[in-house]
Amino acid sequence: MHKKSLALSIRWLKKVYPNGNIALDGVDFSIPEGGFVALLGENGAGKSTLINILSGLIPKTDGTIEVFGESIDTHRESTKLSLGIMPQEINLSIFEKCIDIVTTVAWYYGVPYDIAHPRAIKILTELGLGDKIEETARTLSWGMKRRLMLARALIHEPKLLILDEPTAGVDVALRRGMWEYLQKLQKETGMTILLTTHYLEEVEALCDHVTILDHGRVVTSDSVKNTLAKLEQEVYIIEIDSPVDESFPWYMSYEDGFLTILVDKKNTLASVFEKLSWLSKTILSVRPKENRLETFFLSKK
16 A cells, blocks of 8 residues: 555554653554554553654654655644644643633644634534533533534644543443544545544444554554454343353353353354244344454463
């Protein structure tokens, strides 16, 4: 793929801290323009270090990073203008009004007030903060503060949006509302989005590609579809009308009418159904026990 069709190109990125800790050890992946990519990994995997390097908060030790074909080393200002970053931690000036928080950041990116002000009102309203525009950030709930941070990251219309745990601590309804907003935003603007999250259902709902980090290295980088296809095993919970015992071939547990089973590519769910039918068991419901990407991630340990 030609580099000009890439929103982000990371090649052999390395970060070694003064104490000798290797946070990133040859990270290599890319994101095409218009992609919606998940960056996964447990705490300490290197996700935050990578984002801090992209945002210019810390220097890299080695390797190259290009944003829309420009090196962050030689084109720091223009690459910064291309990025919108929503950090994991709440870092708002809580005594400022919401509208001022957003328009002040716009000024930092060179967006004049007469453009930034109406744009800020539009974004805040779309994010459900229209009635909070003149309120100070300290009056907002946790979920509202997260949405205010998203508005701040979007005010200069970045080409690449980086979201670090954007829905952390947000209730299910607000989380799904943010999903809908992000999907609509990308569809309308073609914006490239890089998402880190511990809510792995977000990856399946939003993303087309997933990169998994473990101890500073890329474990896998592939489409979500292909990643799911690599799963060797899945856990299902089947509600049946009468018990089975531990001699059942796929048995993991049985409690209160619910049978937990483990299937793989050879021993399929169809095989389970056939066996239960032979045992004269009536199947009342079936559902996967775990998020499929979570199963894949844990299998890499």
